[in-house]
Amino acid sequence: MLSRFAKRSFSSTAAANYKVSVLGAAGGIGQPLSLLLKLNHRVTSLSLYDIRGAKGVAADISHVPTNSKVEGFTPEDEEGLKKTLTGTDVVLIPAGVPRKPGMTRDDLFNINASIVRDLASSVADYAPNAAVLVISNPVNSTVPIVREVFKQKGVYNKNKLFGVTTLDVLRASRFLSEVVGTDPTTERVNVVGGHSGLTIVPLLSGTKHKNIPQEARDALIHRIQFGGDEVVQAKNGTGSATLSMAQAGARFAGAVFKGLDGEKDVIEPSFVESPLYASEGIDFFASQVTLGPNGVEKIHGLGELAGYEEELVNVAKETLKKNIIKGQEFITKAK
Numbered sequence: 001m002l003s004r005f006a007k008r009s010f011s012s013t014a015a016a017n018y019k020v021s022v023l024g025a026a027g028g029i030g031q032p033l034s035l036l037l038k039l040n041h042r043v044t045s046l047s048l049y050d051i052r053g054a055k056g057v058a059a060d061i062s063h064v065p066t067n068s069k070v071e072g073f074t075p076e077d078e079e080g081l082k083k084t085l086t087g088t089d090v091v092l093i094p095a096g097v098p099r100k101p102g103m104t105r106d107d108l109f110n111i112n113a114s115i116v117r118d119l120a121s122s123v124a125d126y127a128p129n130a131a132v133l134v135i136s137n138p139v140n141s142t143v144p145i146v147r148e149v150f151k152q153k154g155v156y157n158k159n160k161l162f163g164v165t166t167l168d169v170l171r172a173s174r175f176l177s178e179v180v181g182t183d184p185t186t187e188r189v190n191v192v193g194g195h196s197g198l199t200i201v202p203l204l205s206g207t208k209h210k211n212i213p214q215e216a217r218d219a220l221i222h223r224i225q226f227g228g229d230e231v232v233q234a235k236n237g238t239g240s241a242t243l244s245m246a247q248a249g250a251r252f253a254g255a256v257f258k259g260l261d262g263e264k265d266v267i268e269p270s271f272v273e274s275p276l277y278a279s280e281g282i283d284f285f286a287s288q289v290t291l292g293p294n295g296v297e298k299i300h301g302l303g304e305l306a307g308y309e310e311e312l313v314n315v316a317k318e319t320l321k322k323n324i325i326k327g328q329e330f331i332t333k334a335k
């Protein structure tokens with residue numbers, strides 16, 4: 001096999017070639033996410049898997065004239081998941097059910113935990129070296145589930161497992177810009193913790209907007225933490241954020257590709273196995289991560305926090321710890 005490096009050495013301008021798989025590709029997130037991945041020049045092979053509809057989505061997207069081949073597989077295909085995953089560099093998992101009004105992300109655990117467990121098991125079998133980007137909720141628990149499945153199969157690499165929290169980062173820059181009257185494309189907010197309600201902690205003190213009045217600042221933080229609810233309510237029972245999430249997923253995957261490709265200073269927040277609060281029994285935490293050729297290259301600390309942010313982090317840690325243990329024990333205590 002001609003390796004990626006060998007292929008690259010023939011041309012200094014050639015981008016790396018990545019095989020990317022999307023599990024849950026025919027869903028509300030999966031479809032636009034797959035389209036955005038088709039538009040990324042670093043993706044040369046796109047494999048779409050879903051329990052239904054993946055072939056249609058693949059046929060549709062395959063007509064977009066970029067330099068990648070697209071294939072779609074469902075459980076009806078013999079060894080569909082094996083064919084999807086073999087040779088994959090990066091796998092994105094948006095498979096699972098979304099919220100309806102009145103539900104928390106944790107309410108999705110009963111259905112999504114087993115979906116993620118089973119898909120993770122196949123990823124461990126057929127793409128054990130792939131970077132795994134988990135979108136399915138509750139992310140605070142599904143990421144630990146993937147870790148335990150990988151550990152049981154002896155293929156766990158902490159540098160290759162990511163919970164995708166990028167939508168919180170997109171919302172933070174958008175909502176902040178609405179408050180301070182700036183162009184959202186120029187705003188970057190570090191969002192740490194986890195991906196649900198009070199576990200989402202935007203660090204506004206790290207932006208250039210230090211003087212937002214407290215009432216407006218508190219309202220802004222609350223909006224970032226509960227932005228997902230706005231979409232769930234507006235969609236009124238038909239789902240949660242899909243299009244903005246597709247953009248978030250494509251952005252984070254794009255950063256992972258850049259890191260794999262050896263670009264320097266590729267930094268995005270992500271929910272990863274982290275030393276930051278491990279001594280308190282919190283094994284995963286979202287913070288800025290430098291992405292490199294082997295996945296996570298460096299996990300950044302939170303930096304100096306304002307007093308109110310320290311409080312928010314403390315509140316986040318309580319729920320996070322429970323969410324993480326719940327995911328872990330779903331695998332380790334399974335009968």
Ligand SMILES: NC(=O)C1=CN([C@@H]2O[C@H](COP(=O)(O)OP(=O)(O)OC[C@H]3O[C@@H](n4cnc5c(N)ncnc54)[C@H](O)[C@@H]3O)[C@@H](O)[C@H]2O)C=CC1
Nearest residue numbers: 024026027028029050051095096097098135136137167245
């Ligand atoms: N991390 C984040 O920031 C966000 C996460 N989400 C989560 O993403 C998940 C997906 O959301 P949507 O795309 O809106 O839901 P959806 O219901 O539109 O799509 C989910 C897809 O997963 C497929 N699926 C179910 N079981 C499967 C399996 N075992 N193997 C392969 N495919 C399977 C379904 O057939 C469906 O096509 C939800 O859990 C949602 O809460 C949603 C928004 C943001």
Ligand SMILES: O=C([O-])CC(=O)C(=O)O
Nearest residue numbers: 099137167228229240241
């Ligand atoms: O709110 C939800 O259930 C979906 C989600 O994670 C988000 O939009 O941030």
